[in-house]
Amino acid sequence: MxxxxxxxxxxxxxxxxxxxxxxxxxxxxxxxxxxxxxxxxxxxxxxxxxxxxxxxxxxxxxxxxxxxxxxxxxxxxxxxxxxxxxxxxxxxxxxxxxNLSKHGCFTVNSMYRHLVSKHGCFTVNSMYRHLVNQTALPLNKFLWKLKLPLKIKIFVWFLFKGVILTKDNLLKRHWTGDGRCCFCDTNETIQHLFFDCHIAKFVWRVVFLAFGHLQSNLLDTVMERSSKKGKRTATQVGMSISGDHSYGDFCQAR
Structure with a gap:
């Protein structure tokens, strides 16, 4: 409403x-x-x-x-x-x-520009809190302008908003299936499926090492729950590769 x-x-x-x-x-x-x-x-x-x-x-x-x-x-x-x-x-x-367009017809672009001008930027929270330290990122610079398929960008946006239908979210909608992760016996949440699960951690290590941005021991520190600060290098590559990795994780889990 x-x-x-x-x-x-x-x-x-x-x-x-x-x-x-x-x-x-x-x-x-x-x-x-x-x-x-x-x-x-x-x-x-x-x-x-x-x-x-x-x-x-x-x-x-x-x-x-x-x-x-x-x-x-x-x-x-x-x-x-x-x-x-x-x-x-x-x-x-x-x-x-x-009222936001000259011809009087609604456009997504006019609504988007209004929201950006009103709210400016958003704060990365649950998805990247292990990779960046609550860094404010302009939407148009770090997401929508990435050279990724549109479905990946939309998927990453849903991750930011916390509305991906992981099993914990499905249970909130009265789904009656098993709420445990497909890869382990832990309750499946967005945080677990994309970051905390041992499979997700392994894939993140492989990705970061392949790109040469983080040493394995440093990545361990970044990915730990107790990590207090993320690394800027993670942000530089994370936004460009996490969409493909996260989308793939989700599809495999389904």
């Missing part, structure tokens, strides 16, 4: 028959949502998701409140009624407008 609300906050509607537009929670009148313009009224209204056409279906307006309107709330109500008094409905269907 939060994703939907955030999406709608970045859009607006052209009002026609108003059958699909929410009176309080969609941007159809002015530049702000009515729930933000009149929070004291929105907080006590009985039907927060009511559509515009339903509100205008009767005279006076079809809006009821849980409390009597007195004082400031009464003044706000009179102000609201006065502002929307000249609204005229049409028989045509309402139209949606995406």
């Amino acid at each position: 939060k994703v939907k609300e955030h999406f709608l906050e970045l859009s607006s509607f052209n009002l026609y028959d108003s059958s699909q537009i929410r009176f309080w929670e969609d941007r159809w009148f002015g530049h702000l949502l009515l729930k933000n313009q009149y929070p004291s009224l929105y907080n006590i209204t009985r039907k927060k998701h009511i559509t515009v056409v339903a509100v205008f279906s009767s005279t006076p307006l079809n809006i009821s409140f849980r409390r009597a309107l007195v004082g400031d709330r009464l003044q706000k109500w009179k102000e609201l009624v006065s502002e929307i008094a000249l609204v005229q409905l049409d028989d045509q269907p309402d139209s949606f407008k995406w």
